Amino acid sequence: MKILTNSLIIAALTLVSCTSDKELVVEAFETSASGKKLSPVSEFGTDGEASQIKLLPDQEFQTITGFGGSFTEASAYLLNQLGAVNRKKIIDAYFGPEGARYSLTRTHMNSCDFSLSNYSYAPVEGDVELSSFSIEEDRDDIIPMIKEAMAVSEDGFKIMASPWTAPPWMKDNKDWRGGKLLPEYYDSWALFFSKYIDAYRAEGIDIWGFTVENEPLGNDNNWESMHFTPQEMTDFVKNHLGPRLEQDGHEVKILGYDQNRGDELKDWVETMFQDEVSRKYFDGTAVHWYASTFDWFPENLQMAHEIAPDKHIIQSEACVDAEVPKWQDDPWYWSKEATDWGWDWAPEKDKHLHPKYVPVYRYARDIIGCLNNWVDGWVDWNMVLDRQGGPNWFENWCVAPVIVDPEEDEVYFTPLYYTLSHFSRFIRPGAVRIGFENSDDSLMVTAAQNPDGSIAIVILNQEEEAKQFALSLGEETTKNITISGQAVQTLIVPAKKEITETN
Secondary structure, eight states: OEEOOHHHHHHHHHHHHHHSOOBOOOEEEEEETTSOSSEEOOOOOOSSOOEEEEEEEEEEEEEOOEEEEEEOHHHHHHHHHSOHHHHHHHHHHHHSTTTTOOOEEEEEESOOTTSSSOOOSOOSTTOTTOTTOOOGGGTTTHHHHHHHHHHHOSSOOEEEEEESOOOGGGBTTOSSSSOOBOGGGHHHHHHHHHHHHHHHHHTTOOOOEEESOSSTTOOSSSSSOOOOOHHHHHHHIIIIIHHHHHHTTOOOEEEEEEEEOSTHHHHHHHHHTSSHHHHHHOOEEEEESTTOSSOOOHHHHHHHHHHSTTSEEEEEEOOEESOOOOTTOHHHHTSTTBOOHHHHHSOGGGGGGOOOBOHHHHHHHHHHHHHTTTOOEEEEEESEEETTSOOOTTOOOEEOSEEEETTTTEEEEOHHHHHHHHHHTTSOTTOEEEEEEESOTTEEEEEEEOTTSOEEEEEEEOSSSOEEEEEEETTEEOOOEEEOSSEEEEEEEOOOOOOEEOO
16 A cells, blocks of 8 residues: 555545535534534534635635633632532543643733732842742642643643732832832843743743733732833843843743733834844734723734734733623523623723623634634633632632632533633644635634644624525535524534555
8 A cells, every 4th residue: 555645635636526516524513592512513404595605725824822711820729629520620621632622821920810819929029139939829729720731631732921010029119009110120020030930840831931011001009010111011021031031041932012902002013023133032912802892903913913924913811801700691691791891991982892792702703803813822811710700809800711619519611611612622723724705794704724634614603593504615515504593613624534545
């Protein structure tokens, strides 16, 4: 037996396609308001009128880094309160081979709002050499959670780390909240990142990347924060953080900005990639979704890509914020009842960006919109929260895809968990987003070809009625496929099998 050359394989496939009207066979999985939860679709549509989705694999865009959620102290603490069975159930659901298969994650350096209290790995004032640096605070919760996830993940996953603030003694206001890093501590703060990599590596955990600062536009009276202007952050990376990590031999990604995708994004990206030195050290831009409950700001994402086409754009944080989770209430996650911070607090000129929304739609819409505009990674916020939407030392309640009741040792997988799984489970790291044509504008669509050659297509139907469509690839077309009303559906086109011939 011998394997045909690539040219003969292509010729053979072309011949088959040209001489027969073959049916394209796909696998389909659906999550819907009617109760499906990543359920296999076994019955396809009937003959008759249907819209058309045509795959264009020759049109290639960004390479996918991954999808996932965040290891926070709040989530890890809650896992410690659960029984062994439910703890394992959640870890398997996120990272196991039959679960969401998260491939890109985030964690916080020092404390954040989703910590139990304020803390720093370098608490000793004046310790510019950071001889007191210690990640002891993470040993009871975050580190065990990461290690358990690593143990069940077949393909592994990347970790981004983000600081909310430097220790207060390094800042001009000596506070956890607001303020700026004092210039005399720039080198110490850069050293902090290097020591963090070493400390986690000593635990058997590799850090893939950093964001320089979570939400550098900051806040002054809420939770941990620290302010940077675009030029201040760029100067810190060019002159301190980048050279320090390089000197210490750390090959790690540095992502700048790490806040919303509004109009301010242009100034940040232009400044970050202003010259050869900054382009050397910045590996990309991190963004959040909180500027709107419906708009993914495609023009701004396109602009960020045009300025730095060879760099990452990673959506590093998103959640249903300013809401207490609804417990065992799937219909709420499919209803237009959720509000965000902007419903109450946005300036009048921005109120229109923050209407009520359907949580499932916001997630699926945002991920599809991001992917179709050059974003290569998408990371949710907390993986696990309690029925109050915490714990959170500031009482900044939010929703997570998995909600737990530690006192009763109960777990609730919300529809958001299944929505995220439609992407993370089926679009794998190294996949390349491909082009498509879609004749029904009411369906949102994205598509990517995986490293194994399979193609994953994710479709969102926000309308109440079911819809029919046919999927085509080259000369092959599926039978009509039905997507339920109010549903997310993933289709998998298997990889072409290798053709062999016998001597």
